[in-house]
Amino acid sequence: MPKIEKITKQTENPYVNLYLVEGKNKVDHLFRYYVASRAKTMEALKIKTKKNTPDGVLMYSLYGEKRDKIVLVRQYRVSIDDYIYEFPAGLVESGEEFHEAAVREMHEETGLTFHPLKVDPCYEKPFFTTIGMTDEACSAVYGWCEGEISRKYLEESEVIEVVLADREEAKRILREENVAIMCSYHLMHFIHDEEPFAFLK
Structure with a gap:
């Protein structure tokens, strides 16, 4: 070693x-x-x-009465000088519980109110993002959103468009757009699972 x-x-x-x-x-x-x-x-x-605590959170969230749309953000990223589709996400503040961070970050990035689901902890423990480059780890929080989209809570540095994608739009995004890898895997579940949260059972 x-x-x-x-x-x-x-x-x-x-x-x-x-x-x-x-x-x-x-x-x-x-x-x-x-x-x-x-x-x-x-x-x-x-x-x-030697402790893996979540630096950040990302939110897998459904939207609409039928919960047939998924909440995405189309965000400008300096590292590629282009836009990429991601889940709403953000950093966990010092002393903040990560589910609380998820609710706060969803509201700040989209204006929407996020309702986390209670799931087996194995699905939301912090996982490493790009271990060859960074020790960053993020927890995924699953749930649903309601409310109206708003940009008024965005920081000056954030260039974000909120996208409520149905299954057909999610397919198009996977085929044609830049997509973050963590987002891409979950979009595949959203597209193919008849029950959107079936993979959590």
Whole structure:
């Protein structure tokens, strides 16, 4: 097993930072590896705490009387200089329970009121997003929304269009648009499962 010998913080940013990890690999050769993290200090890195707590949440939410539409956001992302379809999502604030974060973030991004479902914890525990680059982990929260769409709660940096997609539109999005991978897998369930939450049972 590789041995980590030194970690150096490379940046000072409020939402994500870069850390240089140095050590020896399985054949005792030196390695250098960069890790992006939501951690604000080295002590808070998961490489140090060995605890997987959710940095963020994403919301799988149905909408409408028949709950036959899924709530998506079409969001501009600097990393690709383009728009991508995602689920509404956001960061969990310090001391905040992640279901509460889901309700807050849904309202901030869409104006909608989110009602989380009670599901087996194995479906909503934090899972790592892109482990080759970052220690970030997010919890998925499942439920349904009501209310009117509003953009008035968006931050200055957010460029977001709310999309209420039926199954046909979800198929089109998968075929033709940029889609975040976590969103794509859940859209496949939405399209093909007769009962939208069947995969949670």
